[in-house]
Amino acid sequence: MTGLRWDWATAWAVLPDLLRGLSLTVEATVAGSIIALFLGLCWTIVRVGRIPVVSPAVQLLVEFLRGTPFLVQLYFLFYVLPTYGLTLPALQTGALGLGLYYSAYTSEVFRAGIEAVPAGQWESCLTLGLPLWRVWAGIVLPQAMRIAVPMLGNYVIVMFKETALLSTITVMELTAQATNAGFRTFRFVEPLTLVGLLYFLLSYPAARLVHALEHRGAVQH
Amino acid sequence: MRALEPYLPLLLRGIPVTLEVTALAICLAVAAAFALALGRLSPWAPARWGAGAVVETFRGTSALVQLFWAFYVLPFFGVKLPPLTAAVLVLGLNEGSYFSEVVRSALTSIRTGQLEAAVALHLPARYRFFRIVLPQVLPVMMPPFGNSVVGMLKFTSLVSLVTVQDLSFRAGAIRSAIGSSAATYSVTLLVYFGLAIILGGGVRLLERAVNRWAGRDAHAAAGAAGARASTVPAWAVLAR
Numbered sequence: 439m440t441g442l443r444w445d446w447a448t449a450w451a452v453l454p455d456l457l458r459g460l461s462l463t464v465e466a467t468v469a470g471s472i473i474a475l476f477l478g479l480c481w482t483i484v485r486v487g488r489i490p491v492v493s494p495a496v497q498l499l500v501e502f503l504r505g506t507p508f509l510v511q512l513y514f515l516f517y518v519l520p521t522y523g524l525t526l527p528a529l530q531t532g533a534l535g536l537g538l539y540y541s542a543y544t545s546e547v548f549r550a551g552i553e554a555v556p557a558g559q560w561e562s563c564l565t566l567g568l569p570l571w572r573v574w575a576g577i578v579l580p581q582a583m584r585i586a587v588p589m590l591g592n593y594v595i596v597m598f599k600e601t602a603l604l605s606t607i608t609v610m611e612l613t614a615q616a617t618n619a620g621f622r623t624f625r626f627v628e629p630l631t632l633v634g635l636l637y638f639l640l641s642y643p644a645a646r647l648v649h650a651l652e653h654r655g656a657v658q659h
Numbered sequence: 660m661r662a663l664e665p666y667l668p669l670l671l672r673g674i675p676v677t678l679e680v681t682a683l684a685i686c687l688a689v690a691a692a693f694a695l696a697l698g699r700l701s702p703w704a705p706a707r708w709g710a711g712a713v714v715e716t717f718r719g720t721s722a723l724v725q726l727f728w729a730f731y732v733l734p735f736f737g738v739k740l741p742p743l744t745a746a747v748l749v750l751g752l753n754e755g756s757y758f759s760e761v762v763r764s765a766l767t768s769i770r771t772g773q774l775e776a777a778v779a780l781h782l783p784a785r786y787r788f789f790r791i792v793l794p795q796v797l798p799v800m801m802p803p804f805g806n807s808v809v810g811m812l813k814f815t816s817l818v819s820l821v822t823v824q825d826l827s828f829r830a831g832a833i834r835s836a837i838g839s840s841a842a843t844y845s846v847t848l849l850v851y852f853g854l855a856i857i858l859g860g861g862v863r864l865l866e867r868a869v870n871r872w873a874g875r876d877a878h879a880a881a882g883a884a885g886a887r888a889s890t891v892p893a894w895a896v897l898a899r
Binding site: 617 | 715716718719720721722723724725727728731732735809812813814815816817819820827830831834840841844845847848851852855856859889890891892893894895896
């Protein structure tokens with residue numbers, strides 16, 4: 439029962455590795471978020487645009503991305519893309535997978551924001567004969583974004599925590615560093631607890647921030 | 660695809676395992692969600708703090724780290740759980756922490772005046788809960804519950820990382836045995852997608868039953884839940 443005690447020496451020894459992993463985790467989160475926001479917006483534009491064949495196809499793609507596990511999608515990208523001659527470094531594959539999976543969710547957020555605009559406003563726009571770009575850029579999107587931004591913030595936090603799965607495709611991020619240190623020192627208590635703390639220290643303040651943002655948006659409404 | 664064929668039964672035997680973990684974890688999640696929500700609404704401060712600490716811990720850290728913690732760290736403290744138990748425990752408590760917020764907001768949406776009226780009418784506590792609170796609270800919770808069930812199905816793929824032989828675990832083993840990743844993972848993804856569609860449909864049936872039990876207008880409920888038709892008028896998207 440030597441493992442029962444918390445050993446500060448081990449904790450200090452593994453901390454530098456963990457912090458190196460954390461920077462990779464943040465990188466993957468940022469890259470994944472950018473991909474998720476961009477693709478999500480693309481999916482929404484296509485779905486709202488009601489283009490024959492293309493819109494239903496994108497709709498099916500979004501349902502598929504939402505109906506299958508992120509872990510298996512990640513394996514698919516990691517093992518299958520190279521067989522088609524597309525060999526990306528593990529981190530890029532991970533960020534791409536993260537962005538692709540969450541683009542289905544951000545697309546729903548954008549759509550919900552647009553659909554929340556009351557029918558009366560569309561009718562008023564038509565009655566006033568506003569040009570199409572002013573309807574979208576001046577009326578619909580500003581209101582949609584006010585609803586979407588806090589929800590998108592929540593998804594960025596979720597993505598931050600979900601980057602732990604990139605450890606399964608050899609990305610040496612935070613969780614991978616911890617399990618590595620565990621197998622190296624045969625002590626799992628310190629590295630895995632520290633990793634939990636590090637995730638918490640970043641995600642909890644971020645969640646409070648998004649929460650505050652939500653309330654500010656609600657007051658101004 | 661041809662190489663995969665003899666291994667297909669081996670892969671598909673992961674389906675019952677995946678469904679078993681999903682079912683057990685979702686049951687635990689619902690129980691935990693109600694317990695945590697009631698804890699956070701409790702007049703007794705230590706219960707509020709305890710429930711709050713559990714919820715924030717599970718929501719603030721990565722699920723995979725929690726799973727590894729239960730699998731690698733708990734044995735150091737003398738708690739040796741079988742992989743399946745550890746997996747169900749972590750998945751259930753994690754999802755339960757998220758779902759407790761749904762339960763909490765549903766419970767707080769009941770106006771206090773109604774409960775005061777029920778007390779004034781001298782209705783017994785059990786009657787107040789089952790006939791006044793639940794019929795209003797359950798229908799509201801059903802759509803997020805559906806998301807939770809499908810989310811849990813996908814979430815269970817993580818248990819493959821602690822040696823539970825579910826679909827994902829078997830897919831990985833078969834891939835390294837036959838080397839054709841494209842076929843193996845395509846089939847695995849399709850199986851998950853099929854299961855998600857079936858489970859989603861099942862939850863919608865349950866939702867209808869709950870609405871009927873609660874005396875809700877099925878049409879109104881369906882309209883609120885399934886407003887699939889876009890509200891964006893055609894003139895705003897088609898080039899003129």
